[in-house]
Amino acid sequence: SEFLWQEGHTAHVTNEEANEEALKMLDVYEEFVQNVAAVSVVKGLKSEMEKFAGADKTYSIEAMMLDKKALQAGTSHELGQNFSKAFEIQFSDENNKLQNPFQTSWGVSTRLIGMIIMAHGDDKGLKLPPNLAPIQIVIVPIIPKKEDKEIVMKKVDEINKLLINQRVEVDDRDEVTPGFKFNEWELKGVPIRIEIGPRDIKENKVLISRRDIDDYKQDVSIDKLLKEIEYLLIDIQKNMFNKSKDHMINNTTHVDSKEELINKLNNTEGFVTCYWHENKKDEIEIKELTSATIRCYPLDNKETKNSINHKDKEGSFTIFSKAY
Numbered sequence: 489s490e491f492l493w494q495e496g497h498t499a500h501v502t503n504e505e506a507n508e509e510a511l512k513m514l515d516v517y518e519e520f521v522q523n524v525a526a527v528s529v530v531k532g533l534k535s536e537m538e539k540f541a542g543a544d545k546t547y548s549i550e551a552m553m554l555d556k557k558a559l560q561a562g563t564s565h566e567l568g569q570n571f572s573k574a575f576e577i578q579f580s581d582e583n584n585k586l587q588n589p590f591q592t593s594w595g596v597s598t599r600l601i602g603m604i605i606m607a608h609g610d611d612k613g614l615k616l617p618p619n620l621a622p623i624q625i626v627i628v629p630i631i632p633k634k635e636d637k638e639i640v641m642k643k644v645d646e647i648n649k650l651l652i653n654q655r656v657e658v659d660d661r662d663e664v665t666p667g668f669k670f671n672e673w674e675l676k677g678v679p680i681r682i683e684i685g686p687r688d689i690k691e692n693k694v695l696i697s698r699r700d701i702d703d704y705k706q707d708v709s710i711d712k713l714l715k716e717i718e719y720l721l722i723d724i725q726k727n728m729f730n731k732s733k734d735h736m737i738n739n740t741t742h743v744d745s746k747e748e749l750i751n752k753l754n755n756t757e758g759f760v761t762c763y764w765h766e767n768k769k770d771e772i773e774i775k776e777l778t779s780a781t782i783r784c785y786p787l788d789n790k791e792t793k794n795s796i797n798h799k800d801k802e803g804s805f806t807i808f809s810k811a812y
Contacts (some may be wrong), residue, residue, distance in 0.1 A: 491597055492598050493597035494595055495593065495594070496592075496593065497592065498592045499577070499591050500589055500590045500592070501581070503568065505754070506566050506567070507545070507570070510592045510594065511547065514549065514562070517562035517564070517594075517596055518531055518562075520602075521549060521620060522729060523619065523729075524662065525603065525620055526616060526617035527561070527607045528733035528736050529549040530550045530783075530788075531547065531548075531549055532784025532786045532787055533545060533546070533787065534546040534784055535782040537609040538781060538782055543567050544566050544568035544570070545565070545566040545624065546564075546566075547566075547784075548561075548562065548564075548784055550783045550807065550809075551607060552607075552610055552732075552736040552758065552759065554606060554607060555757070556739050556758040557809065557810050557812055558783050558809040558810065558812070559606070559607075559812050560599075561596070561599070562595070562596040563595065563596075563604055564592065564594035566590075566592055567591040567592060569588045569591075571591055571740075572588040572589050573588050577589060599812075602770075604620070608677075608728060608732070613674055613676065614673060614677025615677065615700055616676075617679070617728045618679045618721040619725050621655065621677065623655050623656070623657045623676070624654050624680060624721060625651060625655070625656045625657070625678070625679070625682060626678045627644055627656060627657070627682045628669050628670065629660055629685070630666055631687075632686065636686045639686065640684065640685060640686060641660065643710075646660055647682065647710070647713065649695070654721070659673070661795070668704050677699060677748050678699060679698065679699050679720075679721065679724050680699070681698075681718055682694050682696055682725070683696075692711065693707050693708060693710060694705055694710060696716070696720070699724075700724050700731075701727070709757075739759065740759040740807075741756065741758065741760055741761070743762045744762070744796060745796050746770075747796060749774065750774065750777050753777075753778035753780040753808060753809075757810075759807050759808070760807070761807055762796045763793040763794065763802075763803030763804065763806065764782070764795055764804060764806035764808075765795035765798040765803045770798075774808065778808075779810055780808045781808065781809070781810075781811060782806055782808055785804045792804055
């Protein structure tokens with residue numbers, strides 16, 4: 489019944505400083521999720537209805553999972569003086585007068601683990617990006633006969649030492665078949681698998697598979713192995729992020745009317761964008777009719793246009809989606 493989370497709180501002299509801190513932490517979460525977990529996100533501001541209770545503003549990063557539902561991957565709150573006044577938190581300012589500070593709070597939880605599974609995984613199991621994977625490379629020795637073991641394991645040891653700067657695991661178990669090992673390491677999401685047997689040693693090569701591309705196999709000369717591995721780790725990371733980004737782009741549609749918004753949310757999966765004038769009554773109506781909510785007002789689109797729910801009022805660019 490317990491879960492783990494990372495949480496922070498800060499207190500500031502001015503509202504501007506607090507807001508700056510809240511946005512800074514949002515950037516930190518974005519950097520981790522995109523550069524390490526390889527999941528594309530949208531940074532945005534939550535609606536009044538969806539924001540954290542007691543906050544002046546709630547910022548979030550929103551990701552799209554493979555089933556096209558949204559997942560809130562992290563939040564950062566600008567709390568104003570709401571909590572410092574309620575709990576009588578004070579500091580002495582430069583004039584030696586007691587003031588209530590402006591506060592922030594921010595956090596991510598183990599739902600990020602779920603996010604990595606749901607954004608990258610497939611029927612074979614996990615797919616872990618190299619920057620995050622505890623094991624980046626698994627070496628599987630192929631030993632058809634007992635007399636091959638010594639020569640194969642000697643070469644495996646050389647390759648293991650060659651890849652000293654990477655996170656490598658050698659699977660030298662005798663009690664299971666190579667096929668069993670392949671399935672197990674695919675299940676665990678290890679980015680790169682290296683196979684080497686007696687025939688490969690004679691030809692001075694290894695066979696490489698990458699987890700992010702189905703049925704990818706490549707013979708690589710042992711002399712060029714280090715450079716190839718360094719390239720592949722970067723390329724796999726990039727490819728996994730780009731797949732996540734393309735998935736979000738390809739499953740986002742824009743609408744220009746309230747009727748179209750309701751229809752899209754009920755009949756298609758993914759994100760639906762529009763220009764929306766914030767109104768609690770209308771927001772509840774959309775939620776009741778479609779089970780979707782406002783995910784955020786993206787920070788990178790400040791443009792306003794005529795709203796779809798109040799033709800005579802300006803609307804902010806908004807993302808609606810069904811979510812976890």
